[in-house]
Amino acid sequence: xxxKAKRLTALLLAPVVLMMSHQALAEEGGRWxxxxxxxxxxxxxxxxxxxxxxxxxxxxxxxVVFGIMFYSMIRHRKSxxxxxxxxxxxxxxxxxxxxxxxxxxxxxxxxxxxxxxxxYDAEEAELDIMVTGYQWRWRYDYLDDDVSFFxxxxxxxxxxxxxxxxxxxxxxxxxxxxVIPVDTKVRxxxxxxxxxHSWWVPDLGVKKDTIPGFxxxxxxxxxxxxxxxxxxxxxxxxxxxxMPIVVEVLPKxxxxxxxxxxxxxxxxxxxxxxxxxxxxxxxxRGRDVYNRWCVACHQGDGQGVPGTFxxxxxxxxxxxxxGHLDVVVNGVRGTTxxxxxxxxxxxxxxxxxxYERNAWGNNMGDMVQPIDVFNFKQDx
Numbered sequence: 001x002x003x004k005a006k007r008l009t010a011l012l013l014a015p016v017v018l019m020m021s022h023q024a025l026a027e028e029g030g031r032w033x034x035x036x037x038x039x040x041x042x043x044x045x046x047x048x049x050x051x052x053x054x055x056x057x058x059x060x061x062x063x064v065v066f067g068i069m070f071y072s073m074i075r076h077r078k079s080x081x082x083x084x085x086x087x088x089x090x091x092x093x094x095x096x097x098x099x100x101x102x103x104x105x106x107x108x109x110x111x112x113x114x115x116x117x118x119x120y121d122a123e124e125a126e127l128d129i130m131v132t133g134y135q136w137r138w139r140y141d142y143l144d145d146d147v148s149f150f151x152x153x154x155x156x157x158x159x160x161x162x163x164x165x166x167x168x169x170x171x172x173x174x175x176x177x178x179v180i181p182v183d184t185k186v187r188x189x190x191x192x193x194x195x196x197h198s199w200w201v202p203d204l205g206v207k208k209d210t211i212p213g214f215x216x217x218x219x220x221x222x223x224x225x226x227x228x229x230x231x232x233x234x235x236x237x238x239x240x241x242x243m244p245i246v247v248e249v250l251p252k253x254x255x256x257x258x259x260x261x262x263x264x265x266x267x268x269x270x271x272x273x274x275x276x277x278x279x280x281x282x283x284x285r286g287r288d289v290y291n292r293w294c295v296a297c298h299q300g301d302g303q304g305v306p307g308t309f310x311x312x313x314x315x316x317x318x319x320x321x322x323g324h325l326d327v328v329v330n331g332v333r334g335t336t337x338x339x340x341x342x343x344x345x346x347x348x349x350x351x352x353x354x355y356e357r358n359a360w361g362n363n364m365g366d367m368v369q370p371i372d373v374f375n376f377k378q379d380x
Contacts, residue, residue: 037202040224040249044205046115054108061104119205122219125187127180133190133197133210135236135338136243136296140178143189147262150343151176152292153242157300160242172229175292177246181255182225190216194338195237201230201245209234222249237336238308239296273346273370279354282367286355289348297336302360309336317356318364324353325368325376341377346370 038048076082130141134150141148154175158164167173180186190199192210200207204220222228232243250258277285291300297309304311316324328349331339340349350368357364 039203039205040222040226040228041203041205041220042223043119043220044203046118047205050111050115053111057104057108119218122187122217125185125219127184127186129178129180129186129188131178131188131190131199131210133192133194133199133232133236133243134343135194135336136232136239138178138199138243138245139193139343140176142259145259145263147259147266149176149262151178151246153244154292155242157291157295169229171241172231172244172246174244174246177227177248179248179250179255179258180220180222181252182222182249184252185219185221188218188220190218196234197232197236197243198234199230199245200233201228201247203228204230204247207233222247225249225251242296269345269347273374276369276371277347277350277367279367282351282354282369283358285348286351286353287359289344289352290355290359293340293344294352302356312356313360313362317362321353321357321366321368321372322376324357325349325373326380328353329373329377330380346373346377349373 036048036051038045128143130139130143132139132141136153138151139148140151151174153171154173155167155169155171156164159166159170188199188206188208190208190210191214192212194212196212197210198207199210199218201220204222206218206220208216208218210216226249228247228249230245230247232240232245234240236243290298298304298312299309302312302317316327327337329339329341331337344352347370350370350373354367356362357366357368
């Protein structure tokens with residue numbers, strides 16, 4: 001009988017031993033895939049430390065409680081002829097098992113409070129970035145550097161539709177990552193343009209709702225260069241799972257080079273507004289813009305989704321150019337058609353309209369120049 005009790009005890013302690021071995025592995029540089037990431041910021045490491053501390057408190061409590069319970073069940077079982085005790089409430093016992101959890105909660109509250117103070121301390125940031133959620137992409141505005149761009153899912157539609165093997169970062173790759181410098185305190189100001197989203201990057205220890213009309217605040221100071229991935233953690237509508245986040249952390253010298261290149265790119269795009277393009281240039285660029293911004297709703301063949309997203313074969317694509325411009329620039333109130341006037345440049349709007357008016361057999365033969373889009377915005 002004693003051997004059976006030992007076997008039962010060993011069986012009960014096996015999960016604890018397994019978890020301790022995994023923890024030892026993590027301390028030696030590995031990572032237990034079932035645990036949360038330790039991350040690369042002071043906040044994420046504080047959160048991880050709190051998580052592990054509370055976890056081991058819970059393990060210790062579970063071992064004590066279940067140990068006493070199973071010992072009592074085995075030691076005082078009926079087959080041994082043990083008679084059940086006959087007693088009622090014990091004031092002393094009631095005080096003890098109320099006081100002990102209270103003390104444990106107070107001990108837990110002290111590091112948790114320190115962690116919360118750290119999480120909400122976004123003062124003295126060296127870089128401010130506005131993060132705006134859209135269905136279904138992110139916009140990043142570097143408030144002190146005149147740099148702004150959108151970040152879209154770049155996973156090929158063929159992978160999403162199961163026509164090609166899925167890549168290593170399936171649904172977690174973008175065309176324009178957020179780029180920040182290492183060892184720099186970055187403050188994120190977070191809002192949304194349509195519905196509630198949530199900007200979540202586990203390795204940065206940041207998870208904040210982006211709410212239309214409100215600005216939330218968070219921060220990160222990344223200590224290791226690298227690429228860190230996350231996604232929208234709020235159910236924000238159809239294609240919610242297609243809103244990844246990629247943060248690329250660069251050494252400070254490389255970051256300054258990237259920032260200078262983005263400024264030059266912005267100037268070049270502004271200069272393109274005054275340029276006249278050929279039909280082929282607009283069509284080819286428009287196809288790329290469509291595949292990045294429009295294909296999720298209107299589909300690659302322009303058929304749309306019946307009852308949800310209208311097709312682009314016929315309809316506005318063969319109507320007056322002014323009406324087509326109005327829909328793309330200003331959106332359609334009361335529908336899921338967003339206003340792209342502030343999301344796309346005049347060049348990209350001109351290109352995508354030209355593409356839609358001549359793709360899938362529409363063959364209108366006309367085209368829109370960037371200056372036409374600029375003038376339309378000025379008049380409307």
